[in-house]
Amino acid sequence: MNKPTEVVIVGAGIVGAACALELSTEGLRVLVIDESFASAGSTGAAMGHIVVMDDSEAQFAITRYSQILWDDLRDQLPAAVEFDPCGTLWVAADEEEMREVRRKFDYYRERGVNAEILDSQQVCDAEPHLRAPLAGGLRVPGDSVIYPPCAAEFLLQKARAQGARIIQGQPVAAIGKGAARLADGTVFAGGFIVNAAGQSAPKLSPGISIKPRKGHLVITDRYPNFLHHQVLELGYLKSAHSVIADSVAFNVQPRKTGQILIGSSRQYGAENSAVDESILARMLQRAFEYMPDLNSLSAIRVWTGFRPATLDKLPLIGPSPHDPSVLVAAGHEGRGITTSLATAKLICAQILGQRTAIPIQPYLPSRQMAAEAHV
Amino acid sequence: MSESVSVRVNGNLVAVRAGSTVAVAVLASGATCRASVTGQPRSPLCGMGTCFECRVAINGEPRRRSCQVLCEANMEIETDG
Amino acid sequence: MDSVKHLRFDVAIVGAGPAGIAAALTAADSGRNVGLIDDNPAAGGQIWRVAHDSARPSASSIWFDRLNKSAVQIVRGARVFHAAKGELAAESDDCAIQISYGKLILATGARELFLPFPGWTLPNVMGAGGLQALVKSGLDISGKRIVIAGTGPLLLAVAAYARKSGAKVIGICEQTTRSRMARFGLQMMLVPGKAAEALRFAYDLRGIPHWTDCWPVAAFGNRRVESVRISRRGQTSEIECDYLACGFHLILNVELPRMCGCRLRENFVQVDEYQQTSVAGIFCAGEPTGIGGLELALVEGEIAGYAATNWEDRAKHLFAKRARFRKVVRILQDAFPLRPELKNLARPDTLVCRCEDVPHERLCEHASWRAAKLHARCGMGPCQGRVCAPAVEFLFGWQIDAVRPPLFPVRCSSLAAIPSHSAPRI
Numbered sequence: 001m002n003k004p005t006e007v008v009i010v011g012a013g014i015v016g017a018a019c020a021l022e023l024s025t026e027g028l029r030v031l032v033i034d035e036s037f038a039s040a041g042s043t044g045a046a047m048g049h050i051v052v053m054d055d056s057e058a059q060f061a062i063t064r065y066s067q068i069l070w071d072d073l074r075d076q077l078p079a080a081v082e083f084d085p086c087g088t089l090w091v092a093a094d095e096e097e098m099r100e101v102r103r104k105f106d107y108y109r110e111r112g113v114n115a116e117i118l119d120s121q122q123v124c125d126a127e128p129h130l131r132a133p134l135a136g137g138l139r140v141p142g143d144s145v146i147y148p149p150c151a152a153e154f155l156l157q158k159a160r161a162q163g164a165r166i167i168q169g170q171p172v173a174a175i176g177k178g179a180a181r182l183a184d185g186t187v188f189a190g191g192f193i194v195n196a197a198g199q200s201a202p203k204l205s206p207g208i209s210i211k212p213r214k215g216h217l218v219i220t221d222r223y224p225n226f227l228h229h230q231v232l233e234l235g236y237l238k239s240a241h242s243v244i245a246d247s248v249a250f251n252v253q254p255r256k257t258g259q260i261l262i263g264s265s266r267q268y269g270a271e272n273s274a275v276d277e278s279i280l281a282r283m284l285q286r287a288f289e290y291m292p293d294l295n296s297l298s299a300i301r302v303w304t305g306f307r308p309a310t311l312d313k314l315p316l317i318g319p320s321p322h323d324p325s326v327l328v329a330a331g332h333e334g335r336g337i338t339t340s341l342a343t344a345k346l347i348c349a350q351i352l353g354q355r356t357a358i359p360i361q362p363y364l365p366s367r368q369m370a371a372e373a374h375v
Numbered sequence: 376m377s378e379s380v381s382v383r384v385n386g387n388l389v390a391v392r393a394g395s396t397v398a399v400a401v402l403a404s405g406a407t408c409r410a411s412v413t414g415q416p417r418s419p420l421c422g423m424g425t426c427f428e429c430r431v432a433i434n435g436e437p438r439r440r441s442c443q444v445l446c447e448a449n450m451e452i453e454t455d456g
Numbered sequence: 457m458d459s460v461k462h463l464r465f466d467v468a469i470v471g472a473g474p475a476g477i478a479a480a481l482t483a484a485d486s487g488r489n490v491g492l493i494d495d496n497p498a499a500g501g502q503i504w505r506v507a508h509d510s511a512r513p514s515a516s517s518i519w520f521d522r523l524n525k526s527a528v529q530i531v532r533g534a535r536v537f538h539a540a541k542g543e544l545a546a547e548s549d550d551c552a553i554q555i556s557y558g559k560l561i562l563a564t565g566a567r568e569l570f571l572p573f574p575g576w577t578l579p580n581v582m583g584a585g586g587l588q589a590l591v592k593s594g595l596d597i598s599g600k601r602i603v604i605a606g607t608g609p610l611l612l613a614v615a616a617y618a619r620k621s622g623a624k625v626i627g628i629c630e631q632t633t634r635s636r637m638a639r640f641g642l643q644m645m646l647v648p649g650k651a652a653e654a655l656r657f658a659y660d661l662r663g664i665p666h667w668t669d670c671w672p673v674a675a676f677g678n679r680r681v682e683s684v685r686i687s688r689r690g691q692t693s694e695i696e697c698d699y700l701a702c703g704f705h706l707i708l709n710v711e712l713p714r715m716c717g718c719r720l721r722e723n724f725v726q727v728d729e730y731q732q733t734s735v736a737g738i739f740c741a742g743e744p745t746g747i748g749g750l751e752l753a754l755v756e757g758e759i760a761g762y763a764a765t766n767w768e769d770r771a772k773h774l775f776a777k778r779a780r781f782r783k784v785v786r787i788l789q790d791a792f793p794l795r796p797e798l799k800n801l802a803r804p805d806t807l808v809c810r811c812e813d814v815p816h817e818r819l820c821e822h823a824s825w826r827a828a829k830l831h832a833r834c835g836m837g838p839c840q841g842r843v844c845a846p847a848v849e850f851l852f853g854w855q856i857d858a859v860r861p862p863l864f865p866v867r868c869s870s871l872a873a874i875p876s877h878s879a880p881r882i
Contacts, residue, residue, distance in 0.1 A: 037827040284872035395594025418579035422589030
């Protein structure tokens with residue numbers, strides 16, 4: 001098997017960092033180039049929820065695969081990564097949502113994912129600050145939380161220790177035919193290019209479609225023991241599925257510092273990063289409906305971020321049909337932190353010509369280009 | 376005017392001049408306001424509400440900036456420093 | 457959820473220090489509805505902070521008398537945390553406050569610049585203005601030994617005040633050079649009214665050592681400061697003390713002007729001759745337009761108040777007075793530049809961010825403020841970088857990123873109460 005002498009990875013966010021580690025572990029010489037500092041993009045704004053999703057088989061496969069990889073890594077993660085195996089608590093407001101709870105439970109159980117149905121009392125015991133009465137919920141203990149910028153940094157450090165080089169502050173102007181050209185004209189030639197440039201990925205690989213979905217997050221002062229799980233409303237799934245309307249959903253996360261991270265919002269077509277007061281208010285009011293005590297917590301910071309979203313909500317992981325030397329690893333929407341490690345495995349397997357651990361078809365970029373059908 | 380006000384800092388009675396802030400009562404009691412995230416003792420730095428080093432619990436409400444709150448009779452002040 | 461108070465003013469003024477008070481009075485002359493908003497429990501800002509047990513200094517009492525007799529509505533204990541066109545969102549201890557305004561005058565003042573050095577986080581190491589504020593708020597320092605250090609005219613004012621409050625001021629360590637200090641003294645004598653002030657300071661400070669080319673190198677103590685090591689012309693010495701009052705001049709509170717979209721130049725808010733910023737209908741007065749002291753702040757405030765109520769001729773009459781006091785800005789800039797040695801005070805383990813306990817060596821790993829924040833947590837605490845960001849800008853040259861709401865930590869309920877652009881006015 002021919003090992004290429006160099007892989008150039010564009011983007012030092014969590015996906016690029018994971019790819020750098022995986023490829024350098026396989027003995028490949030890796031160069032990572034980022035237009036800014038590592039994690040300056042979506043990774044720096046992300047919530048860091050590692051979660052197994054059930055909205056499609058392909059989504060389940062990649063999130064489950066990746067969650068297991070994070071669990072395998074957990075003992076190596078330094079304290080700054082703030083790994084917390086707190087689990088997810090999906091809460092149901094009514095009987096219709098409880099049916100959804102049961103459906104999820106069955107789905108996970110059939111696939112070997114540990115889950116537990118909670119009734120109205122149990123859900124309040126699990127999270128005392130939830131307003132009562134709720135119909136119940138589903139606890140998924142295998143889910144966890146990390147702090148994305150430090151997680152990405154950990155992956156990069158490990159990659160560096162295995163010979164990977166990282167260049168920051170240099171925008172890449174073009175990629176193709178095994179080379180990456182910087183804005184200043186410098187060319188880095190390698191066997192493969194991995195386009196892990198997040199929001200900027202379509203600029204480098206014309207023909208793929210990734211659109212920003214703006215989100216807001218609020219972080220509070222330190223309130224240890226206020227929250228024990230990442231808690232989401234089941235309506236979250238409805239919100240994530242809408243492709244046009246602005247939406248908010250209750251989604252809160254405990255951080256190791258004791259701070260509470262409050263989300264979430266999704267806006268399609270909003271490209272400016274300024275805080276949008278009206279959607280922020282809606283998001284908070286939705287959160288107060290589920291957890292009234294959030295009301296009086298002190299909010300220290302609000303920020304926005306952009307999830308790089310594809311139309312079918314699955315990431316793009318695989319070769320560009322126009323240029324087999326370019327592999328796209330982008331478009332992870334709100335699952336980038338979770339699926340970064342699996343993405344890296346899939347990319348690495350494709351570069352080395354090995355079998356992938358999960359079927360690769362659903363994530364291939366060619367599906368988008370086929371839909372476009374213009375060449 | 377040398378009226379004084381009595382408050383409790385960590386259970387100890389402290390008398391301060393009327394019109395004094397809670398930060399002053401804490402300092403007068405010999406306590407420090409808070410413990411930093413790595414456990415260092417901290418007391419007011421800026422005196423004007425911007426540094427957040429003077430945070431204490433006042434009448435059960437945590438994290439109040441004590442340099443911005445006037446002492447009232449029988450206030451219960453708890454520090455964590 | 458919190459109750460929300462709605463207030464409406466023709467002219468809203470943020471900051472009840474001298475500039476804000478002066479602006480409120482001239483704006484109120486017009487008969488318009490004027491609101492003066494401040495986060496402290498009482499008006500006065502820093503320089504006119506009321507001492508707990510003494511009458512107000514005569515200089516300010518005239519202004520306060522006028523203020524109390526006027527129709528200005530003072531909104532105390534209100535922290536403004538968001539600004540949108542025509543609206544401010546503020547929070548007090550018991551409710552959220554929405555303020556609609558016709559014109560806005562920003563008189564948000566300044567705060568001290570703190571530079572990190574070993575031991576600066578010890579209790580009883582405070583700002584120079586910080587110590588003064590606490591004494592005015594009731595702290596008894598009689599008989600206490602105080603070293604005052606840093607830079608700027610505030611050190612002299614604090615030394616004089618501390619002495620009057622019964623403390624033993626052991627010395628003033630001023631980092632500027634002897635020649636700059638001398639030039640400062642001479643130049644200030646030429647500013648109207650300042651000669652008398654200078655002589656008064658000289659008298660008030662008689663016998664207190666004033667050392668130039670002198671700065672703190674480290675503070676020592678177990679649970680509170682017990683001594684400070686100072687460097688002076690290459691020699692170090694240690695002084696025992698009960699308080700170290702240390703501040704390196706002023707940083708402007710330009711967060712709210714920035715959020716309003718006002719243009720800044722070198723961290724000052726740009727204003728025209730009527731004190732109007734680059735945003736029509738928003739004015740700025742006092743230190744944020746250029747650090748020039750009390751008299752300049754007062755006259756700028758008066759001009760802004762007249763201009764905001766369309767009384768341009770009255771404003772014009774004050775231009776000459778303002779020009780005379782504007783000279784102080786230049787004098788101060790020339791007198792107290794920070795010397796490069798101050799960049800080397802921090803050791804690798806010296807904390808730079810006090811909220812999150814981030815040491816200097818962790819910041820050295822990064823190349824920008826945003827990177828340091830995300831990776832090392834610097835500036836992620838409740839002070840939102842108000843203490844560490846200016847120090848970091850001095851130490852590393854990093855520009856701080858854009859301001860986002862909330863400008864102060866606020867209750868989540870207050871954040872949810874911010875009026876939105878698209879919401880219809882009730």
